[in-house]
Amino acid sequence: GAVVSQHPSWVICKSGTSVKIECRSLDFQATTMFWYRQFPKQSLMLMATSNEGSKATYEQGVEKDKFLINHASLTLSTLTVTSAHPEDSSFYICSAKREVNIQYFGAGTRLSVL
Amino acid sequence: EDKVVQSPLSLVVHEGDTVTLNCSYEVTNFRSLLWYKQEKKAPTFLFMLTSSGIEKKSGRLSSILDKKELSSILNITATQTGDSAIYLCACARIPYDKVIFGPGTSLSVIP
Numbered sequence: 001g002a003v004v005s006q007h008p009s010w011v012i013c014k015s016g017t018s019v020k021i022e023c024r025s026l027d028f029q030a031t032t033m034f035w036y037r038q039f040p041k042q043s044l045m046l047m048a049t050s051n052e053g054s055k056a057t058y059e060q061g062v063e064k065d066k067f068l069i070n071h072a073s074l075t076l077s078t079l080t081v082t083s084a085h086p087e088d089s090s091f092y093i094c095s096a097k098r099e100v101n102i103q104y105f106g107a108g109t110r111l112s113v114l
Numbered sequence: 115e116d117k118v119v120q121s122p123l124s125l126v127v128h129e130g131d132t133v134t135l136n137c138s139y140e141v142t143n144f145r146s147l148l149w150y151k152q153e154k155k156a157p158t159f160l161f162m163l164t165s166s167g168i169e170k171k172s173g174r175l176s177s178i179l180d181k182k183e184l185s186s187i188l189n190i191t192a193t194q195t196g197d198s199a200i201y202l203c204a205c206a207r208i209p210y211d212k213v214i215f216g217p218g219t220s221l222s223v224i225p
Binding site for chain 2: 004006034041042043044057093100101105106107108
């Protein structure tokens, strides 16, 4: 299957700092990538859809200025959590759409904000 | 509002048992239904179902879509401890914008 790489896999940061998470499609070009957040024992919650060369589409309730998304190339999307606070601690997962309808997921990033 | 429902939410079985996981949906402009398996990290793709009544099979796993009933089942035969995971059902719409995930079924297979 397709390979999506997500980095870092785990990050600890101090409250008030910003954290950048990268999502790369390694063996295909992805015009569309997705960012999810997952709380323990819960399903994936879509945060935003990232389109190459255009602004991201955010889901209702997700702060655009808090979660900055950049999709600068067909193989890279980044999510920056700005001024992170403890309530932002979560598991963040990206995915990239390859064939019609199928998303391939990165390994996720566990963010812990102290 | 579009939604995807899965049942049961949690299931514990013994090795060798056969399990059936259910997924039902109410999605406007439905295009396809997908099943994913999530162990500790990222979900891995299992099946995509677009047509009703056509079974997809991969080893001990199989799945089928019923568009009339707006549902799908995922069967796992002769379960093994390695099948323990969360199984996610998701629906894609026309035109494709995003998929809507269900809450998942947490399957635990005990020796």
